[in-house]
Amino acid sequence: ETGVTQSPTHLIKTRGQQVTLRCSSQSGHNTVSWYQQALGQGPQFIFQYYREEENGRGNFPPRFSGLQFPNYSSELNVNALELDDSALYLCASSDPDRPSYEQYFGPGTRLTVT
């Protein structure tokens, strides 16, 4: 069974630029969630995708957008990067048919905005 993978591992961008982060879900999981973890804090929910549709969103502005593909992999896009977007971005996959809804996380992408 393949776990959740994310790419790239690290990324450095300049304020105002755009970035795309990628995630491959665990085998058999059709739901992907994205979280932002600022340094020293717990993860914050950005949004979730289920069968290629957005299925819930946290308190993040529209410049945070996403996609899910037919193979259930996902992208997180952030436009007009700000310094405060510097964080670890975590992707998690889950199987909504499991009543416990547990989410399994990838290793994350560390984004630095300068």
Next chain:
Amino acid sequence: GEDVEQSLFLSVREGDSSVINCTYTDSSSTYLYWYKQEPGAGLQLLTYIFSNMDMKQDQRLTVLLNKKDKHLSLRIADTQTGDSAIYFCAESMSQNAGNMLTFGGGTRLMVKP
């Protein structure tokens, strides 16, 4: 409200038991989870408990849930140096929110040899 709180830091000696505490506010939470995060890594799911349970044991881990007080704890028996990490509790919010997890700020566990 959506607020999960944890103490910041816990230090124990190797071989002792560790107890990490968490309080949450949403009484509609269906599941509560404990995750472990080692430096520079993602989150590892340790265990979870359904909200109608009081206790769950899984090898060295024991989860206790007091739903009346909205208090959750994770006990690690025979704590080892490899248990040093940040531990997050999380609650699962309603389905309308896309089954989002709300995390606490994390408790850093330091295990001294």
